[in-house]
Amino acid sequence: MNLNFNTSSSVVRLNIGGKKFCTTIDTLTQREPDSMLAAMFSGRHAVHQESDKGYVFVDRDGTYFRHILNWLRDGVVPTLKDSEYSELLREAEYFQLLGLIDGIKASLIKRKEDEEMSTELKRIDIIKCIQSERVRFRGLNLSGLDLSKLDLSFVDFSYACLRNVFFSRANLQCAKFRDVDAEASIFHNATLRECEFTGANLRGALLAGANLQSANLQDACLVDCSFCGADLRSAHLQTADLTNANLEGANLEGANLKGAKLTNANLKGANLQRAYLRHVNLRDTDLEGAKLDGANLLGAIR
Known part of the structure; x- marks a missing residue:
């Protein structure tokens, strides 16, 4: 089923690589207006929705997508291990979330500076x-x-x-x-x-x-x-x-x-x-x- 979302408060159900999420058009489009997610749900494009389940499927690893949603909701970069930051950075680059990419890089730089200072x-x-x-x-x-x-x-x-x-x-x-x-x-x-x-x-x-x-x-x-x-x-x-x-x-x-x-x-x-x-x-x-x-x-x- 192809569906056009044109109401900012519309609830969106996402299936990211098998993990289910629920959010709104506002969340997906406001903070990062130039991202792939904003483009998908801007109303300008038809989005394929699973006919019997009501979820929009995206073929990506959903492990770190909750951090992406939290970033889009409140603009806070999560505190993660370096290896986890690398995975989140990969997903942020895929979805073209430029603000999150900059935030992750800044967090990695600060962590390195703190480690150098502590020793x-x-x-x-x-x-x-x-x-x-x-x-x-x-x-x-x-x-x-x-x-x-x-x-x-x-x-x-x-x-x-x-x-x-x-x-x-x-x-x-x-x-x-x-x-x-x-x-x-x-x-x-x-x-x-x-x-x-x-x-x-x-x-x-x-x-x-x-x-x-x-x-x-x-x-x-x-x-x-x-x-x-x-x-x-x-x-x-x-x-x-x-x-x-x-x-x-x-x-x-x-x-x-x-x-x-x-x-x-x-x-x-x-x-x-x-x-x-x-x-x-x-x-x-x-x-x-x-x-x-x-x-x-x-x-x-x-």
């Missing part, structure tokens, strides 16, 4: 680099590396991705971590004196026993961090988010916590002598056994 440097590469005088790893992706026990003092990691990096016992004195993403990284017993963590994301990081004297952690996300026994004397923690942070036994003598968020923070046994806590909300903070001699608590909520 930028290994531990041995870091060791070779730090033998130079001025070392910068700004903006690099170093996620998951084991950098424990290395001398990384004065290294600039600003804007880098440092998720799950192992810095345990490393010397990071005066290193720069401005705006890094160091979620869940481990700085256990690391030397972090005078480090800069301004605006850094350290959510869930382990800094127990770390030396953070005079470190700058202003505006940092320190949610769920562990600072147990850490040395934070004279540290700058203004407007840092310490929600649920564990600072039990930490030394915060002379630290500046102006505007810091301490909801549900654990400060049991912490040394807060001469700390700056003006107008800080301590109502939901555990201060059992904490030393507050000489602390500036003017306007603090307790």
Whole structure:
């Protein structure tokens, strides 16, 4: 049976190599008006329809046709394996879907760039680099590396991705971590004196026993961090988010916590002598056994 489709809302039943699909004329013609599918269902051509089943048959592999329909519906390129992208690209070229072809190629390029970035440097590469005088790893992706026990003092990691990096016992004195993403990284017993963590994301990081004297952690996300026994004397923690942070036994003598968020923070046994806590909300903070001699608590909520 030959059939002319001339109503944009008409329902179309397709049999693509044995796989059945149901869509509309609008879907097949609007997003890719120059494609073979748009031409088939533009109303200008008679389309052969299976007489007893009501399906238009197209002799192609229907495995990836659902991705083609989804592209035509919402313009989103699916996330697939490289081998699957190759198959989808073949079908897109057959149906002359130029927008989808460009989208697939762009996705493949981005994936390659992401893979190259994720393997930028290994531990041995870091060791070779730090033998130079001025070392910068700004903006690099170093996620998951084991950098424990290395001398990384004065290294600039600003804007880098440092998720799950192992810095345990490393010397990071005066290193720069401005705006890094160091979620869940481990700085256990690391030397972090005078480090800069301004605006850094350290959510869930382990800094127990770390030396953070005079470190700058202003505006940092320190949610769920562990600072147990850490040395934070004279540290700058203004407007840092310490929600649920564990600072039990930490030394915060002379630290500046102006505007810091301490909801549900654990400060049991912490040394807060001469700390700056003006107008800080301590109502939901555990201060059992904490030393507050000489602390500036003017306007603090307790």
